[in-house]
């Protein structure tokens with residue numbers, strides 16, 4: 016049925032044409048209206064985005080930024096809801112701003128459209144998210160989404176260069192597609208968000224680190240400051256304020272030279288000039304700051320240049336450290352050290368002087384004991400008296416030597432002088448002395464050493480003997496009954512020396528003390544003599560010889576002292592044929608002319624009294640004189656020269672003699688009351704043949720004198736009484752020398768410097784035991800390449 020009734024009529028062609036036109040116009044108008052609407056929307060959107068960008072540039076807080084972005088988007092699309100979520104390090108997405116969710120709402124990782132966005136890295140949309148079987152929702156989110164009626168969803172990642180920062184979620188309340196315009200704008204908003212949020216984040220991080228730096232700067236215990244390139248402070252921290260006693264208001268803007276000494280300013284300028292020139296001045300340097308009170312402060316500085324983005328120098332900053340206390344301590348230490356050194360020098364020179372002063376009279380005492388003994392004819396009482404004088408003198412000398420040794424140890428001037436010697440002979444010599452002392456005290460003395468002890472060893476014999484004698488002396492001193500045992504053991508190339516006693520022993524609490532100088536443990540039963548130096552010296556000597564002196568002791572039972580040394584074996588050929596100190600009965604060989612030079616008459620007298628009876632022709636001089644000329648020197652074979660004399664001293668005289676000499680060389684022996692090794696060295700350097708310290712034993716002096724003169728010593732048989740010296744005095748006994756032809760041959764070889772042939776000659780002569788002393792000296796001089804002395808020795812032998 017037609018509802019138009021009678022009025023109804025069918026459409027005419029015209030009508031249709033009109034209608035069609037109308038419809039076309041309407042369609043056009045509609046399209047135009049849509050296009051206009053879209054253009055209008057785009058214009059608004061463009062305007063809005065521009066406004067947003069401007070607003071955002073003022074905001075740095077991510078939450079406020081997010082709210083601004085969400086609101087802006089919502090103003091363009093009121094029917095759409097919008098949320099910005101930021102990615103937490105654990106992968107959860109937290110709401111920064113939203114039209115629906117509260118800020119801080121957490122979306123569980125792996126859920127919703129977002130999970131796909133994060134997995135695929137690009138925008139994703141869904142017609143109806145809850146109905147989408149490919150999406151996962153946890154209980155809470157599903158409920159919230161359902162309640163809010165969020166159906167269609169478009170999620171765009173917030174991308175930055177460093178990765179995805181979060182997402183922009185857009186939702187519609189119906190199941191629908193999103194227009195290209197919506198999608199485009201969502202993308203534009205996401206890009207804008209990513210950019211500003213990243214900026215905000217970086218700024219926040221920068222602010223945090225800046226704050227941290229500020230805090231460090233402010234709270235550092237080390238003073239810090241920064242300044243412009245031309246030296247005006249731009250910042251100082253609290254520690255710097257404290258250091259200089261000035262507030263930062265006073266300092267900032269002020270030139271650094273107002274708080275630094277002029278010398279330090281000059282150094283600082285030079286330092287920065289070098290740094291700017293690309294050199295590498297010290298990283299840490301010292302300067303002096305001036306405190307508000309005017310006091311100077313020593314400071315350690317570490318500075319560096321500050322640069323801008325174009326790497327142009329714009330200033331410097333520095334960390335400073337107050338080292339005043341350290342400097343003061345160093346200065347005090349230096350002063351103390353200097354004071355100690357000067358005290359030590361004063362002590363050494365005092366000891367050297369004291370030793371000199373004591374040794375000179377001791378030389379007289381001990382020397383005349385020897386002269387009186389040698390003269391003989393004394394009654395038993397006088398002889399006993401002489402023994403007391405001798406022993407007291409020796410004791411005094413021992414004490415002086417100990418004090419000197421200690422001084423040398425303390426000043427580090429002690430020198431170890433290894434010699435090659437017969438170890439067995441040394442031990443036997445020691446045993447002989449100690450056995451007599453032990454027996455005198457009623458003690459048993461036992462010794463033991465392996466049969467294969469090396470004959471020739473190389474070590475400082477004098478010092479080894481000194482240590483052993485000291486340990487054995489102590490053992491006797493501190494033992495009232497029982498046994499003293501002296502053993503030498505060899506194991507693994509080391510030699511162990513042990514001295515054991517059954518004496519009073521040492522309490523454990525005293526063990527450490529006994530090695531200290533002047534430390535003595537009181538012996539309750541009887542006073543025992545001693546200065547408390549022996550062990551201190553022995554310990555130091557053993558250390559110098561390469562060992563450690565050790566002790567074990569039980570009070571009431573006894574003590575054991577021991578040490579181990581490396582005793583390198585020496586060539587038996589190199590053995591120093593030092594004769595044991597035996598009494599000399601006379602001298603074999605020609606009459607020799609000796610000059611004694613000493614400013615003190617007593618000293619000259621003693622030497623004359625010692626030498627004349629032995630057949631020497633002795634002259635005296637109180638110092639340099641006429642004799643110090645070429646012809647004068649020709650009158651003497653040997654000179655005994657005192658070192659300390661007014662006018663020319665012994666060293667200078669020696670140098671002059673050596674300068675005057677041409678062919679012939681006179682034997683010079685320095686006689687000195689100084690016992691310092693460096694004096695011996697000085698003498699040998701100046702040209703003396705030997706050096707003897709006062710007080711000397713006649714035997715030792717004669718040994719030194721006779722050897723280079725080619726004279727032989729005749730020793731008294733052991734146990735014989737002092738022989739009258741007539742025999743020797745007349746010098747009649749003919750010494751045994753090779754035949755003149757042999758001598759001439761050897762002299763010829765020596766003059767040509769043919770040491771090898773001389774040694775072969777010596778080997779030939781060694782077959783004749785009567786030539787022993789001659790051959791030994793011949794070999795010694797040849798082996799030491801002492802060609803000049805060798806020639807003189809052979810010349811003198813030929814003169815006889």
Ligand code: ADP
Pocket residue numbers: 489490493516518519520521529530534535536537544545546547548549550551574
């Ligand atoms: P001194 O014997 O001149 O006192 P030392 O330095 O030789 O000086 O010895 C220091 C101290 O060590 C002695 O005073 C003594 O108490 C103790 N001492 C040393 N050797 C022994 C020993 N064999 N037995 C007991 N005590 C000893």
